[in-house]
Amino acid sequence: EVSGAEKKRWTLNDFDIGKPLGRGKFGHVYLAREKRSNHIVALKVLFKSQLQQSQVEHQLRREVEIQSHLRHPNILRLYGYFYDQKRVYLILEYAAKGELYKELQKCKYFSERRAATYVASLARALIYCHGKHVIHRDIKPENLLIGAQGELKIADFGWSVHTFNRRRTMCGTLDYLPPEMVESVEHDASVDIWSLGVLCYEFLYGVPPFEAKEHSDTYRRIVQVDLKFPLKPIVSSAAKDLISQSINGSHQFSIEILKYVDNDIRLKSMTKPMQ
Numbered sequence: 001e002v003s004g005a006e007k008k009r010w011t012l013n014d015f016d017i018g019k020p021l022g023r024g025k026f027g028h029v030y031l032a033r034e035k036r037s038n039h040i041v042a043l044k045v046l047f048k049s050q051l052q053q054s055q056v057e058h059q060l061r062r063e064v065e066i067q068s069h070l071r072h073p074n075i076l077r078l079y080g081y082f083y084d085q086k087r088v089y090l091i092l093e094y095a096a097k098g099e100l101y102k103e104l105q106k107c108k109y110f111s112e113r114r115a116a117t118y119v120a121s122l123a124r125a126l127i128y129c130h131g132k133h134v135i136h137r138d139i140k141p142e143n144l145l146i147g148a149q150g151e152l153k154i155a156d157f158g159w160s161v162h163t164f165n166r167r168r169t170m171c172g173t174l175d176y177l178p179p180e181m182v183e184s185v186e187h188d189a190s191v192d193i194w195s196l197g198v199l200c201y202e203f204l205y206g207v208p209p210f211e212a213k214e215h216s217d218t219y220r221r222i223v224q225v226d227l228k229f230p231l232k233p234i235v236s237s238a239a240k241d242l243i244s245q246s247i248n249g250s251h252q253f254s255i256e257i258l259k260y261v262d263n264d265i266r267l268k269s270m271t272k273p274m275q
């Protein structure tokens with residue numbers, strides 16, 4: 001079936017279209033069912049006019065090329081794509097439990113066990129991506145989905161689809177970018193390790209580490225790596241060490257799978273020769 005998916009020319013008639021799941025700058029994401037297999041998917045519809053206006057077609061092609069070759073339980077699958085006169089359609093894996101940031105908003109912050117589980121999955125997905133020289137998967141909460149068994153899925157093509165109630169810090173947030181990104185100099189895989197630390201902080205405290213009212217303040221805090229841990233909620237020193245190591249530039253390590261003992265996050269890192 002998978003090889004068929006790669007060779008097969010899909011058309012809109014192959015799908016029954018269901019409810020909208022999210023709406024964005026370039027189009028909408030709909031729940032859909034492939035008629036022959038009854039397979040439930042998420043169909044992302046992008047308007048060619050919008051893509052042309054923003055000159056992002058080649059970026060879309062590259063992102064689709066990358067995404068369609070990634071096979072990992074914590075990376076949302078791209079099964080295929082097709083287009084018609086006006087639109088481009090991406091056939092994506094459907095994540096049954098929706099968006100992680102909504103879950104985070106609902107419970108304010110996650111327990112260490114839950115945060116460790118998500119960060120370990122993200123670490124595995126990033127190690128897989130870096131192994132294939134794919135970097136910068138743009139891992140902010142808006143791009144993380146939850147599968148039917150509660151597993152985390154990185155869902156991004158570099159376009160975030162804005163669902164109906166967008167997060168306040170979402171519009172053009174700098175929160176997740178490391179110094180080299182906000183200074184827009186070349187970056188390498190360690191960008192993702194930085195973002196992992198930022199995300200781990202937000203899972204545990206409910207807010208990203210460098211959040212500030214003005215963009216300029218966020219920018220300054222990132223560049224100065226102005227990392228402070230609130231007194232509440234109580235977070236283990238192991239978790240703070242993980243966040244500090246990930247954010248304070250000891251980027252030469254790739255995180256082996258995070259283990260937790262009694263709610264503690266213990267970092268098992270192995271140093272890797274610089275590639």
Ligand SMILES: CC(=O)N[C@H]1CCN(c2c(Cl)cnc3[nH]c(-c4cn(C)nc4C)nc23)C1
Pocket residue numbers: 021022023029042044092093094095096097098099142143144145155159160161162163
């Ligand atoms: C960054 C991003 O792409 N955000 C979302 C919009 C919908 N889309 C989905 C994509 Cl691309 C895949 N699976 C999804 N599942 C859901 C969803 C499920 N529930 C119960 N509620 C929602 C919402 N949404 C998706 C991605």
